[in-house]
Amino acid sequence: MADEKKEAGAMVSTCILAPPASFDFRRPEEWGLVSGLSEKSGEMQVSTLIYILGQEARDIMNSFNLSDKESASYEAVVKRFKSHFIPKRNVIYERVKFNLRSQPANESVDTFITALHLLAEK
Known part of the structure; x- marks a missing residue:
């Protein structure tokens, strides 16, 4: 939703986007992945995933003690989150x-x- 304002004789367009709702950690069965990011770098994919999941996801990710290389790998981060959210079945x-x-x-x-x-x- 762009609002156009006139400032100092120039048209300025601003865009205000509300972030998506945070992941509900009380319902881990709804764990899902962010789609449409396959064209981006692994680091951008990880950042977007953490942004969408919210602050609690960042805290959980920090508890994984991933190396810098693993932290920049979307596949490695998703694998760790899957093992965190999807418990092994008996x-x-x-x-x-x-x-x-x-x-x-x-x-x-x-x-x-x-x-x-x-x-x-x-």
Whole structure:
């Protein structure tokens, strides 16, 4: 949204952009990546990712103790964030949950099958 102002006989155009909403750290399952940055340098990609995620992401990234080379590598930073936000699953536990799932009397077949598919994904 550009506002045009006349200052000292010249037209000046300003653009005010609101930053996107910060990443909600209480909902890590919504972890996603910034798209459209593949043409930029790794350092610019990392900076944009941290900007969009917010201050808490910067604090988390600082706790990774990455080298300067790793900090400038988008792939290395994303790999570390993924391992931070997506915990390892206990396969045995997930199998037990799947095997114990039963269909209550008031549940439709479609709902039950959908629930089984969701459990099977894990």
